[in-house]
Amino acid sequence: MSFHTIIIVGNLGRDPEMRYTPNGNAVTSLNVASNRVYTDTNGQRVKETTWFRVSVWGKQAENANNYLQKGSMVLIEGELRPDRETGNPRTFTRNDGTTGASYEVFARNVRFLSSRSGTGGQEGGFDDGPEMNDEDIPF
Template identity: 60%
Template sequence: MYQKIIVVGNLGRDPEMRYMPDGTAVTSFSLATNRRWTDRASGQPVEETTWFRVSVWGRQAETANQYLSRGRQVLVEGVLTPDRATGGPRLWTAQDGTVRASFEIRADSVRFIGSREDGGYSGGGDYEE
C-alpha cells in the first residue's frame, strides 16, 4: 500500500526544533490551507481553513528551522499520520470549548514557495530526507 499527501499552505507560527535522544533533529510547525467559494444559496463568500501539524526530520529539519517563519508559504509532501487511538485526526478542545481536529503530516519533502517578501523563500529550495 502507498499513501502520500501534498499540501500547499502558510505557516501559522514559527517552527520549533528539538533533538531526539539519538541526536536526530525534528522541526514542527503548523500549516494552514484556505479554500474559498461562494455559497450558492446565499451568494455570500465562504472561507474554510484546514490546519495541519507538520514534522520534519534530519538535515531537512535544521534547514526548515533556519529558513521558515510564520506566514511563509510552503509545499509539503509526506505521509498523513493518524491518531493511534482513533485512526483519524487528532482531536483537541480549543480555549472556547469547541472540539477541533488536527491533521498530522510527517514530511518527506518541504519546498519553499515564492519570495521572502511574499511569505516564501527566494532560493526555491527543495529539501528531501
C-alpha cells in the first residue's frame, strides 16, 4: 500500500465550477494559484506562481461552490494526480510563449481561509495572491 498527501495554500483564480456525475455525485473544480516569493542571486525579488487544478467531491464540493469565489484563499489537503498519458504534470504554453505546468489534485479536505465577506487577506501571514484575470489561468 502506498499513500501520499499534498497541502496547498493559495487563492482561487476564478469562481468554482460545480457539476454532477451521472450517478448524482457533486464535483467542484477549483483553480488554485500558490505563490512563492524569494530573492534571486542578483538581489531581485522574484514571485513564482504554481497553478493547481483541484477536484472536490460530495458535500465539500457543494460547500466550496456555495461559499468560495475568485480570490478566496483556501488550504487544500489532497492527492496529486499525474497526467494519465505522460505521468507528469500537464504542460501548456503561456501567452508570452513560455512553458508552464499545472497539477491535478483530488481534494480530501478543503479549508476556507478567507472570510465569507472578503477575499484573500493576510490571514495567517500568507500572501494575498496574484492579481489575476482569466488570461492568467492556464486551463
